[in-house]
Every structure is written in structure tokens, then in C-alpha cells.
Amino acid sequence: MLKPGAFWNLCATMTELNNIKIITHKYFMKNLSIVALSLVALAATQGCKMKSTESAVSGDAASKVYVAPGKYDEFYTFVSGGFSGQVSVYGIPSGRLLKVIPVFSQNPENGYGYNEETKPMLQTTHGFIPWDDQHHLALSQTNGEHDGRWLFANANNSPRVARIDLKSFTTEEVLEIPNSGGNHSSPFITENTEYVIAGTRFAIPIGNAEASLSNESFKANFKSTVSFIGVNQESGHMGISFQVILPGMDLDLSRAGKGPSHGWFFFSTYNTEQASTLLEVNASQKDKDFIVAINWKKAEEYVKAGKAKKMATEYYHNTLNHETHMATSEIIKEVLTLDPNESKDFVYLIPCPKSPHGCDVDPTGEYIVGSGKLAALIPVFSFKKITDAIAAKTFEGEYYGIPVIKYEAALHGEVKKPGLGPLHTEFDGKGNAYTSFFVSSEIVKWSIKDLKILDRVPTYYSIGHLMVPGGDTKKPYGKYVIAYNKITKDRYLPTGPELAQSAQLYSIEGDKMQLLLDFPTIGEPHYAQGILASKIKDQNVKIYDINKNKHPYVSMGEKATKVTRVGNRVDVYMTAIRSHLTPDNIEGVQVGDEVYFHVTNLEQDWDVPHGFAVKHADNAELLVMPGETATLKFVPKKSGVYPFYCTDFCSALHQEMQGYLRVSPKGTATPLKWGTGKTDPEPVAAK
Amino acid sequence: MSRKFLFLSFLSFALIVASCGGNSEQPAQTQGSTLKEPGEDDANKVAASDPSVGIGKYDKVELSTPLDNGMIKAGEQAYDVKCGSCHKLTDEKLVGPGWKGVTERRKPEWIMNFVTNVDVMLDKDAEAQAMLEVCMVRMPNQNLSDAEARSLLEFMRHNDGVK
DSSP states (O other): OOOHHHHHHHHHHHHHHHOOSOOOOHHHHHHHHHHHHOHHHHHHHOOOSSOOHHHHSOTTHHHHHOOOTTOOOSEEEEEEOBTTOOEEEEEETTTEEEEEEOSSSOBTTTTBTTSTTTGGGGEETTEEOOOOOEEEEEEEEETTEEEEEEEEEEETTTTEEEEEETTTTEEEEEEEOTTOSOOOBOOOBOTTSSEEEEEOSSOBOGGGOOOOOSHHHHHHHOEEEEEEEEEOTTTOOEEEEEEEEEESOEEEEEEEOOGGGTTEEEEEEEOTTOOSSOHHHHTTOSSEEEEEEEEHHHHHHHHHTTOSEEEEEEEEEEEEETTTTEEEEEEEEEEEEEOTTTSOSSEEEEEEESSEEEEEEOTTSSEEEEEETTOSEEEEEEHHHHHHHHHTTOEEEEETTEEEEOHHHHEEEEEESOOSSEEEEEEOSSSEEEEEETTTTEEEEEETTTOOEEEEEEOSSOEEEEEOTTTTSSSOOOSEEEEEESOOTTSSOOOSSOOOEEEEEEEOSSSSOEEEEEEEESSOOOOEEEEEGGGTGGGOOOOOOGGGOOOTTOOSSGGGOEEEEETTEEEEEEEEETTEEESOEEEEEETTOEEEEEEEEOOOSTTOOEEEEETTOSSOOEEEOTTOEEEEEEOOOSOEEEEEEOOSOOSTTGGGOEEEEEEEOTTOOOOOEEEOOOOSSOOOOOO | OOHHHHHHHHHHHHHHHHHTTTOOOOOOOOSSOOOOOTTHHHHHHHHHHOGGGOSSSOSOOOOOSSOOHHHHHHHHHHIIIIITTTBOSSSOBSSSOOOTTHHHHSOHHHHHHHHHSHHHHHHHOHHHHHHHHHHOSOOOOOOOOHHHHHHHHHHHHHHTTOO
16 A cells, blocks of 8 residues: 555655756656645545556566676666766676776775875876766777677766776776866767867866956856867777867757767757846757767868867876776877868757756767757758758858758657656667656657657656667667656665765667666766676686786785885885785885885785775875786884774685784884894795 | 556555566566686686696696796796795795795696686685685785796795706
8 A cells, every 4th residue: 555655755856856946747747637636535545646656666677687696787877977087897697786887086995096006097187086977988899799808988077088997997098178168969979989078068168268257257257168089999098189169059969870879979958049047047048959960080171181280278087008007198288170160061059958968879870859948849950851851951051151041941840748857868779769757757758660669667856867788779679668766765774864876778679669677886986888698707817927027116926015214205115915924014104204005915816905094194095906006105103003904804714814013202213124024933935 | 547556556566576486586687797717617627637736727837957047037027027025935924835845846837827827726725725724815816927926936946946
């Protein structure tokens, strides 16, 4: 029986959280009037017609998500960590959390951004940034299919793009984006990973210039930029090939063309009204904003012909080397820019209703689906019609000198009355599209060819992005769609004001979508990517080869351990192996010394990291992978004896994996002395 | 559809499910795959034939004299990085037993199998298990290559006075 409060909670969820005044969802309106009559009577006799969990989940759901102990999931999914700044990895269909990959935030679990080796990864032109906001992900592709090499991630706040290596599941590279006000329209990629894209969400004055804040100043001074980041196909290393400078507006999401539309990139926009304040109202005035279509092959030709301008700027390029185990930062001082008013005919605008979010290209590459957050329909554009319209110059005008194609000329058709608040669309490779609806909390399945609605299922609650594994590629795996919801509310046991976010797994194998599973996620899941596990798992790095360790402070075996002093800098070359640290007794350190513990894990076995912690170290701890060297900086503030130990359970004698650092007052003559002492009790010869 | 009806339907469904409790039908086992320990099957065959050579791919190791100096040197390097933390070159036990006399106590095949097939040996070989009971720390699998293992064996023989 529905509890008296349950219906009210559900409806309250919808009103509070959607924060809109135009709720017209028929179930809601119907029920709202009933509520007005008698809440108690309603609760007793009339259920909210939003499906409850019991009715939405049919009997065989459990067996479809059950992955027996010791068995593997069929898919890896990589899920953005939103405001956590990290990326999480889940197995599908089980929904089991496999790993959190630190990318744009310090990570206390493994020392990313805390240890001396990885601090440079979070360096920017504005210093060390410990926490960012991570929204979208893109798996590398070859011929429009996942190739399992890399995963790209955007930092939404301080504009950056990261590359994660899918052998080690570590962030290997972070590239800062100049002339960007917030890297939202990113990191979508072309079908052979030629480019990763970085489009600015906030228009800003170019070159970090100052300008007054008013709608007039916005129109006069603010610009949007799109950076095309080239990717070295061997190393994966990224570099900004060129930037396109666009009129000031907000770039939201983007997708590369594929197949016939390969060579083009499409961006959704909002705030083409060009407001600097109260965008909630001021950026929602026009019936239509734009989809920006950029012919990047033509842009490449302009760059090759020397048409791009060198602009002085500054941005960081941080890379992690798995042989030195260290990250280094390089500061790049210029960027090439292309102005569509000077180099003509490679940028076009297509009107799209109304503040579009999703801008998704179907697996054939022919159809581009715009999802206007405030629109009551979904426009589907045809790439062929777009190119025909460009050839015939079927334009309705210009926007700051850029041709605007006539809406009807580019349109394949509209999906009528699909739901409220369409956000994002993915595809199953069988001619069907799946669009998320934030306001009406549902996924709608429709046919691309005839634009007919085929099915709809509720989500709990307020879905943002959705993801079909491979759903943005030429060959979607087409088995599941996963909803990434903004609101969890009553779905799990309550944990105070702060709740986990939620994902929901649906089967799309049959004609009707079927809800299979809820599972919590870290941070806020925006977009995600899913790939067959078989494309990644066998290339997995299990250890780092100690013989290839080129860390400048590595200890190649215990014989190489030592402690050195230069001025007030003390370097401790330490090794860890089950189950002792060498040296484990260190004397001669003074208050105020900068002590660097360089801990080399001598293990060469999978899943045997060692941890390292020193009492009252106000920086961090370490977690050191087999064959790796990691460094903790410790500046003791008071004299005394400081215990240190291994923090990651490693063997039956893990608890014994400990030692002492003696810290003397500044200026004392205690000599440096170190070692791992004589065996005690007296040695016993083993047979 | 009323809540009540739904609830009753669910209840009856639950009862039906419950009444099938003794059913031997297995839950879906087909999701994904398991990682197979490579070479484990071969390893067991060897074990069955001669326990004193241990379990692994080495059933015959050719030894020769005089010792190969290149291998001794490579073996010592590998020892320093991967073994010396726990094994002394004397007969003194540290974490593991000292290496003095090891080539007299063990067949070369057993040594080669132990250092290259550590986990299987610790789980199944009686001699290795007996050592684990004394040392109480599982010998780490140090991922030795075949060449490294053979060099270590040469270094052990050198340490035991073989010329």
C-alpha cells in the first residue's frame, strides 16, 4: 500500500526540483487537483500514476543484472564525476563501482595531486587548482568505433581537457584551454580521434581582457571560441591545432560528424540573445538559438594556407610519464586562431528551438538531433539538406557575418510532443533514438526515419544525460540505456541532506524499454561512455616494471636506500616490500627540514600497493603501486619521534611494517643515521 | 490499476517465487567471463608426475659448469632489486630463508618453478606450503622473466660455491 506521505513526496519532488512554473505533465495536473480535494483520501485510494518501483520493474530484471561472484561485467562504463572533478568506472549490467579515476581534483585515496609526482597535473596559469567540475567524456575512436586507447575528460570550470590511459586507468595528460570561459562543449571527438573539441560555455573577452559587465558590453567585447585539439595517434599527446573565434554566445554541447558528415563538427548554443545577466530569463527570449556547423577540414586548409593568426597567450600542458612516474608542466605561449569573418565559408548557423542542449549525430552520420531544453518538439536536421542549402545559399540572413541557413531547408523533420525538456539523445544502431526529458523525467524512444514515438519510460528523477554503450559511435552496442539522474531523493536509504546521485539501467533489447536497476554514483554524473569490456581488459597494466623505473629518486633494491642532506633538504630513498620499509629508523632530521620520502615499491605482483604515512604530516599520505616510486614532502614543526607505517594492508605482518623518524631541534648536531636494523631475536636458519 | 491490486499482485508473485524456492535452476551464469590462470592446467600435470620438481613449466633444467659469468652478474642485479629485501645470502632467515645452500636443498626445477609460479606453488606444493608456515609471509610474485629466473639460479649456485 502506498504510504500517505509517499505520493506527496513524489509530487513535491517534481515541483521543487524542476523549479518551473509551467508543469503541464498530464499525470501531475490531474493529481494536483485531486490533492487539493483530499490528500488523505487520495493517498488511501488513488495512487500517483507515475509508475512505482514495484510496477516498473518486472520479474526477470534481477537475473538480467546479476553478475555472479567472480564473474565479470560485460561493459565498462566511464561516468563523469560532476562536481567531484573525477571519473568513475562502473561495471554494467551489475552497476558495481570498480574505480574512481582522479582527473581534475586531488584524491586522498591514492595521493593524486598530493604527492610530488602528480602535483604538476593540477597546475594552471592561475596556480594549483585542487578541485574542478568534470562533465563529459569521450572514448577514443577509430573509424567511428571505440578502440579502447584513451578516454578524454573536460574540466568545466577552469578550462582543461584530460586524457586518461585505458591500460593503466590513470590520467596521463591535462591541457589547459586559453581564451575559454568554461570548457563545457567538450571533449567530443572526431571518428578517428583526429581532434578533441573544447568549446567555451561562457563567452568572454579574448586574451583575458577586462570589460564592463552589461548586455551592451557583451555584444561589443565578448567572444566564443572553439579549440580543435590535435591528438598524436601514437602517444596520445594533445596540442591545440587551432581555435575558431565565434560571436559571443554560450556553446553548450557538440558532436563530430561521422560517415558522410565526417569533417564537420556541430555545436548547440544558447544565449544568442547575448545577455550578461539573468540568463534564466534573458537568454530564453528567442524562439530559436543556433546549431553551429563547422567544416573543420576546410578550417585545416585555411590553417595550412597560413590564414590562421598567431595570438600570444599562455596555457599549461601537463604530462605524466609512466617510466619516471613523474608529471611535468610545459607552458605554451601562443595559439593559432581562425576568424570566420576573414576566412569565409567554413562556419554556418542553423536555427534550432529553443536553448538546445544535446546536439547529437546518429550512427549513419546523416541526422543531427537538436534538443531544445525549453522546446516542445525535437528538430532533426539532415546533413545532406544542410550541405544542399549551403550550396544553394538558402540562407535566412547572417549573424555577425556568419550565414544562417533557413530552418526548413536544413530540417529532416520534427518529433512532435515528445515530452518536456528534451536534453540529450543517443542511438541503438537499429534506427531508434532515445531522448532524455529532464522536466517530465522520462526517456522517450522514437524512430529516426519517420519521427514516430515508440515508447516512453519514467526515470527517478529528473534525468540529465543518458547513455547507450557505444551510442554516440557508428556501431552502438544497443543493449542498454542508462539514465543519469539529477535527483535521487527517496530512492535509497536516506543519508542526511547530502545524497548520492543515481543512475538507472534499462534494457533496450525488446520493443519496450525495461527498467532493470538503480545504482548510486559519485558526484554528479553528467555524461558517460560505455565500451565492451573485451576491448579493454586484456591490455590492463598490472604492475610497473621495476627495471624500467627511471624516477630520479628510485631505490633499485634495498642496497640503494640512503638518506642525504643538502642544506635543509633531506631526501630519504626508501623501499617497501612485504612487510618492511627500508630504512625504518632515521635520525638526524631537524625541525624545519624539508624531508622528501621517496618510496619505491619493490613488489612486482598485481594488486600489492604499499601505503606510507608519517604522523602529523600535514600534506598527505602515499599509495605506491608495484614498481612505482612516489614522494611525500614532510616539514616537521616540532622535535620528537615520529612513527611511520604502511597504510595499505599487505600481508600477515602488515601491522609490523612500521618505523621511526627522530626529529631533533633546529641546530642540533645529531648526525644523519639510517637503516633497517639487525634481526632480533637471534637469526634462525630456515631449512 | 489500483495500488491495492498492484500490491496483491506483487504479493502473489512473491508467493509464487517463494514456492519455487527449492528449484535447482541456477541464476544467470552467462554474464561476462572469468580470468583464467594461464598455464595452470599444464602446471598440475607436472606436479602429478614428480612432486620434487614442484609445479610449473620447468620439468628439466640443464645445468652446466663452469658457471656462466654473465648470468651470475644478471642474477645478482635481479637479486638486489627483487629478492634482497627478504633473503640474505647467508643461512640467516630474514623474512624468507637465507639462500646459503638452497641449491643443495632443492632441485633446480623446483627453484625455477617456485620463483616463476609463486602463487600456484604456495597454494599447492607441499614443500612451499611448509615454508609458508614457518615464514608466515607469502613470497611475493616478483614477475621474473624466464631469463631472470635462470640467472638467479646461476647466482644461487655461485653463492653456494659452485665454480
